[in-house]
Amino acid sequence: MEHSPGKKPEWLKIKLTAGASFASTKQLLNRQRLHTVCRSALCPNLHECWSRGTATFLLLGNVCTRTCRFCAVGKAAIPPPPDPLEPENIALAILSMQLKHAVLTSVTRDDLHDGGSEHWVKTIRAIRSRNPLVTIECLIPDFQASESALDLLMAESPDVLNHNIETVPSLYSRVRPQASYQASLQLLQRAKRKHGLTTKSGLMVGMGETAEEVSASLHDLVRHGCDMVTIGQYLQPSSEHMAVDRYITPEEFEQYRIIAEAAGFKHVQSAPFVRSSYHAEAYTSNTAILP
Ligand code: SF4
Numbered sequence: 478m479e480h481s482p483g484k485k486p487e488w489l490k491i492k493l494t495a496g497a498s499f500a501s502t503k504q505l506l507n508r509q510r511l512h513t514v515c516r517s518a519l520c521p522n523l524h525e526c527w528s529r530g531t532a533t534f535l536l537l538g539n540v541c542t543r544t545c546r547f548c549a550v551g552k553a554a555i556p557p558p559p560d561p562l563e564p565e566n567i568a569l570a571i572l573s574m575q576l577k578h579a580v581l582t583s584v585t586r587d588d589l590h591d592g593g594s595e596h597w598v599k600t601i602r603a604i605r606s607r608n609p610l611v612t613i614e615c616l617i618p619d620f621q622a623s624e625s626a627l628d629l630l631m632a633e634s635p636d637v638l639n640h641n642i643e644t645v646p647s648l649y650s651r652v653r654p655q656a657s658y659q660a661s662l663q664l665l666q667r668a669k670r671k672h673g674l675t676t677k678s679g680l681m682v683g684m685g686e687t688a689e690e691v692s693a694s695l696h697d698l699v700r701h702g703c704d705m706v707t708i709g710q711y712l713q714p715s716s717e718h719m720a721v722d723r724y725i726t727p728e729e730f731e732q733y734r735i736i737a738e739a740a741g742f743k744h745v746q747s748a749p750f751v752r753s754s755y756h757a758e759a760y761t762s763n764t765a766i767l768p
Contacts, residue, residue: 482683482721488749489710489724491521502527505573509566512539514582514754519549519714522755533580533616533754534567536600537593541584543655547643547681549714555588559596564603572607578636579604580754582616587655592618594626601633612636614677614757622660624667631672637705638668639677641753642698645690652684652719662701669702676703679753681711682733685722691733695740705744708733709751725749 506513512535515523526532540556541548560566571579581600586593601613614637620626631638646658661678668674678698682691691708698706708730713721727749734747746755 482723486724488727489712499524499528502532502574505570506532509570511563511566511570514550517550520752521712521750522752526755531576532574533582534570536563536567536581536583537586537596538584542587543585545643545653545656546719547652547684547711547714549718550584556584556586559589559593564596564600567600568603568607571604571611576608576611578612578614578757579608580614580616580757582754583618585618587621591629592620592623592626594620594629597630598633601635614639614754616640616753619656619660619664622657622663627664627667628671631668631674634672634674636675637677637757638672638674639679639753640664640668641679642694643679643681644684645686645694647690648684648686662697665698665703666701675705677705677707677753678703679707679709681709682725683711683721683723684719688729688732692736695733695737695742699741704742706737706742706746707751707753707755708737708745708747709755710749
């Protein structure tokens with residue numbers, strides 16, 4: 478029998494707020510047939526973000542070749558081919574949403590020869606050509622640690638290069654079976670040392686890790702040149718997914734924030750509902766950001 482973390486505590490009850498921009502954001506994304514990680518990953522902040530007119534665009538379709546046990550995105554060995562119109566459609570959506578900071582992410586496409594890196598580049602260029610002032614945050618997959626695929630994308634100099642380690646190394650085989658903790662650290666180091674990018678990563682907690690392991694991973698990230706970190710509670714998307722081990726209290730999140738700041742991160746977000754692109758616009762190096 479799977480371990481049960483008990484009843485959801487008060488601090489994890491979502492208050493739905495559908496502000497003025499919610500309906501228009503939803504209509505626009507549907508009209509342009511765009512995928513967002515907000516919807517595909519059942520993000521708890523969807524209402525809040527869409528109501529503020531922000532969204533995280535999901536490139537390369539909404540079907541992933543990997544089987545991470547925490548993730549609600551659909552999975553298949555051979556997803557449909559990338560949509561050649563997607564880069565331009567995302568650029569147009571950003572224009573109509575008048576975003577000042579755009580967050581892009583993608584599924585992992587181990588079936589494509591370059592992991593989809595070229596499609597990422599086309600999207601970044603399309604966005605910049607229509608929206609020259611927009612800042613771009615790329616939350617990237619590991620491209621199977623292919624240096625050429627990583628360099629192709631990193632050479633576009635996104636304003637923030639984000640790559641989540643997701644959890645501590647002892648849980649990788651259960652949580653991210655096809656990924657490597659070391660490869661993720663190396664990726665962040667490459668972004669910083671070779672390309673001089675602003676780097677960011679994130680972890681989910683409540684999956685069975687210890688506080689000592691979280692602290693060790695935070696120090697690993699800093700040693701590999703990571704500037705910013707997000708720490709949030711893992712929530713089980715469905716009964717098919719990995720169970721929550723424990724609900725981390727707001728006080729423990731505060732402790733993690735203190736540890737992360739002491740380790741040397743420039744920005745830390747640590748709270749139950751924090752996700753890797755939550756309020757991302759407030760943490761760019763560019764100060765011309767959303768209100
Ligand atoms: S690689 Fe990313 S999108 Fe794919 S299953 Fe894992 S977390 Fe989800």
